[in-house]
Every structure is written in structure tokens, then in C-alpha cells.
């Protein structure tokens with residue numbers, strides 16, 4: 054089959070009938086979800102709903118037992134490893150902020166740039182003007198310009214979150230998977246993060262997992278609620294938050 | 307690559323190189339030029355002993371490159387060192403020619419003794435120095451490449467990797483002990499006569515070997531510095547600190563590991579090759595798992611991830627070993643070494659060099675900022691925050 058025939062969807066990300074179990078525990082159950090190019094999608098759901106596992110599947114960390122995961126309509130992500138998937142243009146921010154603690158903020162961004170990642174390329178690398186300008190812009194966006202020479206490990210939790218978002222920007226992927234970006238942030242920082250994501254969404258597709266309902270409301274995008282590894286409800290924030298089942302399993306009351 | 311050089315030579319690296327170069331010249335000169343018995347004359351046995359330390363320093367550098375910068379704790383690096391040593395030993399054996407006890411022009415004594423009908427094929431070529439020199443790099447390099455390719459691709463990391471490196475060196479130990487393996491079994495290779503036509507016992511040869519070892523240490527250090535100060539060095543640290551994060555940024559982690567692991571094994575091989583003519587013997591004992599562990603302790607003592615510290619640690623610990631094992635405390639050396647390791651881990655977790663840096667860097671940064679402030683005041687511009695020293 055050639056690529057034209059296999060292209061079944063216009064979606065940038067297409068998950069269909071995905072199953073994953075860990076030692077008999079079904080973490081993901083018949084999960085189907087599509088993301089259109091340019092869309093931003095918020096994912097909510099109780100702890101253990103499988104949100105992070107879904108990102109693990111998309112980025113190649115976890116292989117699904119069953120189901121289809123297509124990127125850009127043609128690329129079967131289940132056959133690729135993390136490196137290859139990152140090269141295709143899928144970037145990820147982890148739930149627990151993961152930056153390179155013993156290196157400076159600037160070096161963290163330098164490492165994230167989507168330039169030649171081969172052993173040879175990095176061994177003989179020299180900074181180019183274009184690269185330093187890109188790093189400069191990201192530093193400005195994430196407001197860490199003055200701290201550029203500080204070690205990433207010395208940042209506060211919230212700043213690390215921003216640095217990791219900055220690394221995503223430097224990576225310049227087509228699709229950003231952002232796992233709980235505002236955990237540990239003040240209200241003001243949360244607000245700023247929402248604005249930043251909206252800004253990024255102008256030319257990138259984003260999937261963002263978050264518990265903070267004010268934040269999700271602030272984003273004002275389509276919401277998917279996961280529960281026990283499957284989609285419970287999908288729609289606007291008002292539709293989803295008034296859904297009986299969602300209230301029952303997630304929002305409480 | 308001039309930019310590679312300028313980048314890798316910071317102040318402490320330059321000092322280190324200057325010290326090694328000075329020692330590399332002064333010790334042989336004093337040994338050869340000053341009259342024997344004079345206060346400043348370094349006796350030949352000490353030249354050989356120091357030469358041994360220098361080889362250990364190269365081995366320590368090779369371990370620090372992978373462990374300190376990439377987090378690969380190899381407990382089998384002694385194997386690469388020993389393989390380099392055997393390659394050199396094979397050359398030295400072939401140089402003996404018909405001067406052996408049995409006077410066989412081709413077969414080394416042990417082969418005559420064990421009734422080898424002819425020279426095994428894998429001994430071919432070792433009568434030529436250039437061939438042996440290539441093998442010194444190729445054999446450890448190839449083994450490391452194959453081993454690393456299997457291990458890193460299957461993502462064997464941490465303590466599991468350390469264990470299989472121990473298994474590797476242990477397997478080689480057993481193999482080299484066998485008489486039918488063709489490397490002299492238990493006794494190994496010894497009774498060397500000359501190297502490139504020079505008598506290995508002669509003062510001049512010893513002095514030259516010492517100088518060459520220092521030169522090799524300098525080159526190994528420069529290579530390590532060039533690697534760790536490049537962007538590749540930053541990737542290695544990233545792998546060490548957050549391996550899977552590095553993958554999600556699109557780096558092929560296994561290729562990076564394979565590159566440094568192989569490079570490091572080649573360096574260890576060179577160290578072993580320089581070691582053998584200076585100590586006059588290579589036997590399977592060099593593959594003993596304990597040797598590899600000792601080498602890791604040198605690095606921990608000197609300061610992991612500092613390069614200079616690794617070299618320093620090798621010299622300091624081995625000097626201590628020489629002192630202790632030649633005195634009444636000899637039977638307790640292993641306990642001392644163990645105690646040293648525990649003490650360093652508890653009291654100086656960054657090792658000698660790391661602790662020194664932690665104490666020195668803030669002081670230096672402060673001095674730089676004071677300087678910057680005074681010049682800035684003179685220029686009448688605003689003082690920006692001092693950039694922390696590298």
C-alpha cells in the first residue's frame with residue numbers, strides 16, 4: 054500500500070481503538086481521539102485516568118497492545134521509537150518537570166533546538182547566529198533571560214515548568230504534548246501560561262493535560278474528559294462540565 | 307579545529323597540561339643526566355613506577371569520560387586496558403626472536419613448551435610494530451563497540467550494565483588463563499627483550515617510555531576535553547542526568563553512548579599498551595574484576611566528572627598503594643582501599659577535585675564580579691549580574 058491509500062484522516066493525530074494493559078491492568082481501553090491540525094485540545098480526567106499513558110503511547114515510550122496511532126494521517130507511531138517520533142515533530146513536556154538540572158538554562162534550550170542531532174554534528178558543532186537568536190527569543194518568551202547562566206536545577210518548580218515549555222519552543226515541533234503545565238504555579242503564573250499556550254497555538258497543534266479547571270476554562274478550547282482509559286465526554290468546557298458522568302467521576306459533588 | 311582547542315583549554319586544563327609536560331621532561335632528564343645517587347636524580351625503578359602511575363591516569367581518564375560525563379559505570383574497563391597490554395605484549399614477545407630459552411626464531415617460549423606446531427593465526431603480524439599499534443586501538447575498540455551495541459541498543463543501564471561489564475572482564479580472565487587460548491595462560495607474556503630495537507630494561511628506553519606515557523596522557527586529556535566541552539559533551543551530561551528526556555528531544559542516545567564507550571575503550575587500550583613494556587609483564591590477572599573496580603575508586607576519589615581529578619586520583623591512590631603494600635600494612639591494603647572509598651563517598655562525595663572546585667569557584671566568581679564592577683565603574687556603565695564561572 055502506498056501513502057496515498059493509507060491516508061484515512063485529515064487529522065494531525067489520530068488514535069483509534071487503542072488498548073494498553075500493564076500486567077493485566079487496563080490503563081487504556083478502546084481509546085479513540087483525533088486532533089485536527091492547528092487545534093488545541095485540553096484533556097481532563099481523574100488521577101489514573103490514563104492521560105500520561107496516552108502521551109507515553111503517542112511519543113513511543115509505551116507500545117499499545119492494540120489500536121492505531123497515526124501522525125499526520127500516514128505515519129504509524131506505534132512502530133517508531135522515541136527519537137524518531139521526536140524527529141517527526143512531536144514534542145513533550147512531562148508531568149514532573151524534567152530539565153537538565155546540572156546545565157544552564159541556556160544550554161537546556163541549546164540542547165532542545167531541532168538542529169543536527171547526530172554524534173558528528175554535535176561533536177563539531179559551532180554556535181550559529183540563527184541558533185543564538187532563536188535561544189534569545191525563547192528566553193524572552195519564557196522570561197528567563199536574566200537567569201540564562203543559572204543552573205536549571207536552581208529554578209523554582211514553576212520556572213522549571215516554563216523552562217520545559219521553552220525547550221518545547223526551541224524544539225519547534227508540529228505537535229506539543231503538555232502534561233500538567235501549571236502544577237505548582239501561582240494564579241498569575243497560571244494565567245500567563247494560558248496566554249503563552251494560546252500564543253503558541255497560533256501556529257502549532259497542542260494537546261494539554263490539566264486538572265486546574267480555571268486554567269482549562271481560560272484556554273477556551275475543546276475539552277476531552279478521560280476516565281479509566283477511555284473517552285468519557287468531549288465538547289466545550291460547559292458541555293463537559295455539565296455532563297452527569299463527568300460530575301460523578303471527576304468533578305465530584 | 308582551532309576552536310575545539312581554545313574551547314577545551316580553560317585555566318585549570320592548561321595548568322594540568324603544563325604540569326604533566328614538565329614532569330614528562332624533568333623526570334627522564336634527571337634520571338639520565340644527573341649522576342646516580344645525587345639528591346635530585348630519580349632512580350630508574352622510580353621512573354618505571356611513575357610511568358605506571360601515568361598509565362593508570364590514562365585509564366582513569368577513560369573511565370571518567372564515560373562515568374563522570376555519561377553516567378555509564380563500567381566495572382570492566384580493566385579488560386580494555388589488559389587487551390591493549392596483550393597486543394603490545396605480543397609484539398614484545400615476537401621481538402624476542404631466537405633469544406628465548408628454546409631459541410625458536412618464530413615461536414615464543416611458552417608455545418614451544420606447550421608443543422604448538424606453529425604460530426596461531428592470530429599472532430600473525432605482531433612482529434610489526436605498526437600492526438601491534440593498530441591492534442592496541444582496534445581490539446579494545448571493537449570489543450567495546452560490539453558489547454556496547456548490544457547493551458545500549460537493548461537499553462541496559464545502571465547496575466545491570468555494571469554487572470555485565472564485570473562478567474565480560476571475568477569471562478576474559480578465564481579465557482586468558484587457559485593454556486590453549488594461545489596467550490601464555492597463567493604466566494602471561496614476559497621476558498621481553500626490546501622494543502623498536504631498544505632494550506626495554508635500558509635507562510634510556512625507560513625514560514623515553516615515561517615521556518611517551520606523559521605525552522599519551524596529554525593527548526588523552528585533550529581528546530576528553532574536546533569531547534566534553536563540545537555540544538556533544540552537553541548531550542552526554544543530558545543523557546547522564548535524564549536519559550529518556552534526551553530521547554524525547556530527538557537524540558539517539560545509544561549512538562552517543564556507543565561513541566564515548568568505544569573511544570574510552572581505545573584510550574584504556576593505549577594505557578595498557580604503554581604499561582606493559584614499563585612493568586615488563588602482562589598476565590591474566592590484569593583482567594581480574596577487582597582491578598576494574600579499583601580503577602573506578604581512583605576516579606571517585608579524585609572527583610568524578612572533572613577529568614583532572616580522575617588522573618590525580620589514579621596517582622594518589624596508587625602512590626598510597628605502593629607505600630602501604632611495601633610496609634607492614636601490606637595485607638590490609640584492600641581494607642584500606644575499601645575504607646578510603648567509603649570515607650570519600652561520605653565525606654567528599656565530589657572527590658578531591660570536585661570539592662576543590664566547589665570551594666574555589668564561588669571565590670573566583672566573586673573576584674571576577676569585583677573586577678567587573680571596578681572596570682564597569684570606571685567606564686561608567688551599569689553592572690550586570692556576574693556570569694557564574696564555568
Ligand SMILES: Nc1ncnc2c1ncn2[C@@H]1O[C@H](COP(=O)(O)OP(=O)(O)O)[C@@H](O)[C@H]1O
Pocket residue numbers: 075080098099100101102103104105106107
Ligand atoms: N509503566 C506502568 N506500569 C504499570 N502501571 C502503569 C504504568 N504507567 C501507568 N500505569 C498505571 O496506569 C494508570 C494510568 O496512569 P496515568 O496515565 O499516569 O494517569 P493520569 O496521568 O491520567 O493520572 C494508573 O493506574 C497507573 O498506575
Ligand SMILES: [Mg+2]
Pocket residue numbers: 104105106148
Ligand atoms: Mg498524569
